Amino acid sequence: MVTTKLKIQLLEEETHKLIEWVEQIEHSDHTVFEKAQKVATRLGAHYRPEDGLTEIGFWTPELESDIIQPKNIYLEVFTPKKDIDPTLPTQRVVFRRDYVQLEKRGEYFWGVIAGLKAGTKESFGSFYWLRYLDWETNEVKAIGDCLAYSLPYGVYAPAEVYNLHSLQANRQDMAYFLRDKSEENSDEIVYVHPPHNILQLHVNTASPDGSLAGLTELYQRIGKKLVQKEKLTPAEQNYIGYDAVQLLPVEPTVEYRGKHELGHGFFMIDDKDLDEMDAESEGIEHEPGNIKITLKKPDTQNWGYDIVIFGSSATNPSVLRTLRPDEVIEFIETLHNFPTGPIKVIYDLVYGHADNQGLDLLNGRFMKGPNMYGQDVNHQNPVVRAILLEMQRRKNNTGVDGIRVDGAQDFKFFNPISGEVEYDDQYLQEMGNIIQEIGLSKRHLFAIFEDGRPWPTEGWEEMSTYRNIIDFNPRAFQWGPLIFAHNTPCLKSFWERKWRRVCEVMQLGENWITGCGNHDTLRRGTQVDPNLDINWNLGKTLPEVLNNAYDNPSIGLLTYGFSPGLPMDFINCTMRAPWGFLRNTDDRYGVKVVSEEAGGFLDWQIIPETYNYPDVFPRIKAMGFTKLGELRQFVTALVDALAESNYDLDEVAHICQRHLGHDGESEEAKNEAKVRKSAAELQKLNGPDKSQVLTELSVAKLKEFAKAFMEDAHELSNVWLHQETLNADQVAYNLALRRFRQANPWLQRNLKESDRFNQIQDPEKTLFYGVRYTTVEEDSETEPYGVAMITHMRGEPMTVKIGEWLDLDLDQWQIAIASPGLKIDDLKAFELHDSQAVLLEKKML
Template sequence: MTQNTSPTLCSDQTAELIAWHTDVTETATSEFDAAETLSTRLGSHVNVDGTVTIGFWTPELTEADVPEADVYLELYTPTGSVDLTTDETAAFDRHQVPVRQHEDYTWAVVDNVSAGTRQQLGTLYQLVYKRPTPGEALARESDLGDEEWGVIPDPLADSVPFGVYAPSEIYDMQHLQANRADRDYFASIGTDAERVATSEDDGLPRVDPAVSMLEIHPGTATEAGSLGGLARKYETIGEKLQTGEALTPAERNFVGYDAIQLMPTEPITQNPDLHDYWTPQQLDRSTDAQSIEVKIGNPEMINWGYDIVVSAFSATNPAILESNRPDELVDFIAACHNLPEPIKVVFDIALGHADNGSIPLLSEHFFEGPGMYGKHLDYTEPTVRAILLELQRRKMDLGADGIRVDGAQDFRYWDPEREEMIHDDAYLAKMDAITQEVAGTEYRPWMIYEDGRPWPQEDWELASTYRTLIEQHPHAFQWSPVTFAHNTPALLTFWATKWWRVKEVAEFGSQWITGVANHDTIRRGTQTEVGDAWNAPQENPHLAETLPETLNEAYNSPAATMLFYCFMPGVPMDFVGANMRSPWGFIRDTDPAWNVKVVAEEAYLVDWQIPDDVYGDDRFFGGLKSLGFTEKDDLRMFIRALLSAVDLTDYDLDAIATVLSTLETPFGKEITADDLETFAYAWMEDIHHYANLSHWADEQDDERTAFDLAVREFRHERPWLRSDIDHEGNEAYGYRHPTNGTVLYYGLRESPDGDEQLLFAANMEGPPIEVSPEILADEIADLPTDGWEPALAAPAVATGADRDSVTLGNVQSIVWRRSL
């Protein structure tokens, strides 16, 4: 940008843009086809000549007859360097630039603005308009701005350094892509002749499925709690692998996989009463130019990632960016791609709903109505449909190898003729059809759907096949029923009662993601009621002596790990928190009132996740202790009472406060709704800190982490195990009946070339049991009993050449190998 030169509208180039728009709409075969093309130009795009094209879809302005002369592109250009890593007051030149409206769109090509890069903050922008009636919102339940002016943020922004409720940043995405460190990786995808030859009909290569996968929450995976921290972790691991240096036990928990699934990295809602990262001082929109100071903040939001607002979906959540630069996500991807054994990166795409925090950010046309998780999106609106697909394309173009579609069963719409909700499989097919282009290579990603339809129907867990989308898209994968269902393997008889679902994995699980530990199942386990009532779920007494140890054993047991890695078909997935045996809970700070309900549902986490001696550790629970909850028993009593009061009062905060005021609590005799909100935020903040894996790195067991890594390596040496059990060949599987108190799983696998057989046995839960090839011959017809040698066993299992049999304790397992 030229010094002291104000941003201006490039009239001729804007006119050319509108002419292009006109041609698109006149030649398109449908409104959706036109919107698909138009959406590619929405948002901000840096042009070769340095100008920037900016486009908005603004049907609310059209419907309210807001004159073009009353609509402006508001631009904030920093006057000096800005430190994005801290809170400060920064100086900006604010300008208003006229725009051009055409149909339901607003366009502008502007000059004399700066584009953001890794090194600098670019010009910030948003659309503003004079309200026809002061104080009245346009076609929104709420919106941003003030009494006189309304604000429309950019839903297709590439960068939102101060959160989605602040102006977006013009960012030079072409510069980012040109300088990414994994360009050779993508070039190899395009030159893989075998992959191209076996690809889809259009000749594009599709990324191969992984052998195994690790799920990671960026906000708690490293001490930094950032994608930059994760990038450095994998760069360090890569250097050690390259030089042969031994990994630490904690580092082992991050390797042995050829794919990583990141929990959502999209911008999220933010607690409006606690967070404000963009506050202009003395803003005066009566003038088109102004030098102002803005109080800015480095976003620090606590969330598990699924409370997305859809707006700026193509950007990265600034709360997990320590540098507040989009490059940080690309750096992490490149660190994975450049390992001696490259790791694929899978994005978790959550476009099946929008948090209520999206209401002031998006046109009401985006919403069909209220939904289970906030707002249900209107997939039948042609432009909304096109924009959502464009947001997916841009997000994936950051360099992801695969896409996991969160809650595919939530992509539905109401059919008035049939008077029922219809699964929008046509939209899911559109998601599958999108191609990516990264570093000059066009490709199709590995496609994974989480689909539990007919969820939320009451019998969904019984009725769901988990195969609908695989049948529609034969190359696609789905989460398995054991993985998707809200499983709690810490409960007694889990492996007996879930056998019918495990059996399905054996029968047709080759395109399922398998395993029991993920972000959702562990927190569901912590929500299980703990009590002595005869009809209450019973924790498994065989696993451990305490509830926290029981939970750790359940989600990271040798038996379950070996079952899915050494025997079952599919792609096994672990959650890094389970590998680390660290705490995990429902971390989602959205707004003060809703937080109270969320925390109440976590009442039993106190028992499942917090050992008595750990609560007293000065490193943890500082916020709750400052409120007076110095003893774990006081916390347990209060939060259980809170849960009961939520149920009793139908979530009325004032009524809840009145009920709890009858108890003796650290808050004293009179509790207010504000007290409850303060408690909920302190809980969120403390649990988020408590769950950070850096606190548990030094507690990792050397033998156990070595075993877990060996199990993953066993799978990678035998990728053929992904195939379904072959009943026509020599393979078999089973579950011993009667159990006699012990749930014994067993099975036989044979390599496709006939060179190797594997014999598996696991005590999934229960008292110790003796096993051997001879004993298993009573369960598996025609099982050879000679030539077997132990290939891999749980650490506590004693094996040796002089042993005819081994004893498997609770959750212990073994696999024998036999050469043919």
């Protein structure tokens, strides 16, 4: 049984102290933005362990006017009266509901409250949100805490009061944070050193059970094996040899707003218990007391980038097995204390755009207007700007070592002085300058920026320098030109087209993120038209081509054994698991999204043998789509029908019914098929063994299809389903390359004038080769260490004479790493086939 010691109530004296602090800030000489930054640190719910009180602050400019009576704006609190089991799919829980009147000051509401229960690792705390009566509609609406520390039931549910102090005090990696701090200067701010390489992970598909706790257990198991010198499986080997991991965004994302079997959302209050307006008093009817609430464990599936901004200071509950923020800390401390050496953790942050659901959750000052992703974020509003940076500061303080800023080119504003739209480089710099504070440790985090300006201008990929951030912040890293979303190494012409960019990597790339496979490029690979000039040396089927293009021995050796920059891999590439734009969160546009994603997913990542496995695509098969060919054809027709109807689902359902129903063989239908592409594609499904489901397609059935496909694809993308198909030699080769890179950190630097890099390029083949050396002092007697490499990037076999091409005395060189299956009897002349590569190192006397 959960109890609270004190009655939940506002303490006036303590509240006035808080308000006095705010007023001192407001009356100071600081700029408007600086004032907003200081005030933002007190927004949200802050539990004070020293006296058990909780400070509460909300920014509510939409309630600034005095139209709404004070009695109709209040804090609603739900405190569980019994323990909540976070592992249960659903449960009915009794809560004590209380109401507290907060103090209004301008655009803010403040309060210091007694009696609120703070959540811990072991138990849930009180839940809270602000309620008010909408004077236009007479509806009782809620304002959630956009700066919450814990949102266990999602962004549409009340936030949880959390004991952040106990969470930080109990962490097991404090020594890690203090290791670079000087004893003489307690206020020293340490710069986090960049890692040597990065592994990119999507928690739901990289973890055996889809949670951060599952990833923590995985690394603990691997660490234990390494200590005991036990052999790792190929799948486990794919997770080591990195000194950093980058999590795809773990902030709260959009949620499914349609109705499910229990109602709506994850925190369901019965209709009879919802607050309503009393017509006589024109006030909200509410009485403290016990109510039952239905809780549904969040099961949102999303690739992470459909952010709502709201709650970005917290962690998406769908990646938390326990729904506890402690799960994040335990993952970080496990990697920091990894037995073979610390592994850094990097957050992938999305603050440049928001999904349209952000309009429902945030006040109107947060957004500037629509864009291709949903909404532009209004970074120019000083309070919004301060809150966004405060969200990031709170997230940084979970103990990560670096950040990656998604879509940095999206941070733009109209400058009335210049009359032009400009990039907000100042804001990007502020993101990189946020100081992390963990105990006595203060650190500047390592920062990566994805910035492809002038994207989305036509031709941007050739126009972009990929250096705009680096030019004003030399400590920063940017995504380089070969790792952006337009990376398609499955095409024969790719390396020929990218030769200029490859040379730039060699000359300028030391502050670029390098590599080939990531969450964007692997998805981009599935969007390639199969009718283009594919490099069929990479495989006999499209899935083989895709896997060998993004987990390629030649590209891997070029990246890790020779190229400047900071290499990054994506676990779905090295595990050869499917991937795509995965989300089960969209009731409105779900059919459109699936139509755009499903065709490439099925063509490039699924073969009939895979589809025929009983456990693959179970939801789609249960609907009646049991044949892969039929499913592919239906998706093709669906794309055309949606385009022709301008995404009118009613019209799409009607055309499906006309051509796949009882009248599908009519002359009218056949004539329409002569002039309408979607009709012609649907007609191809009218065979003698047509599945029954095709005759039953309504709007509801189309939405069911979209959700089922996404959930099946998400399930299939879990990398652990594919561990038995891994090639042990390829995995060992990749690990050897990673270890070589870590042993040779000098490779990150740009090539010197004395180094060489060149290509052999003709219509039949493309090979890269080069040599580079370490730097030694002029008066040093030490010979420089060197590496030489030759990589076959595509095409026909060729006899290699690397000694002649690079003017090397091969008696002084030896093989460091060779791609799997490559046998070299004589370094003077040997044959290389497509995707084969060899790295030589200079013998050191």
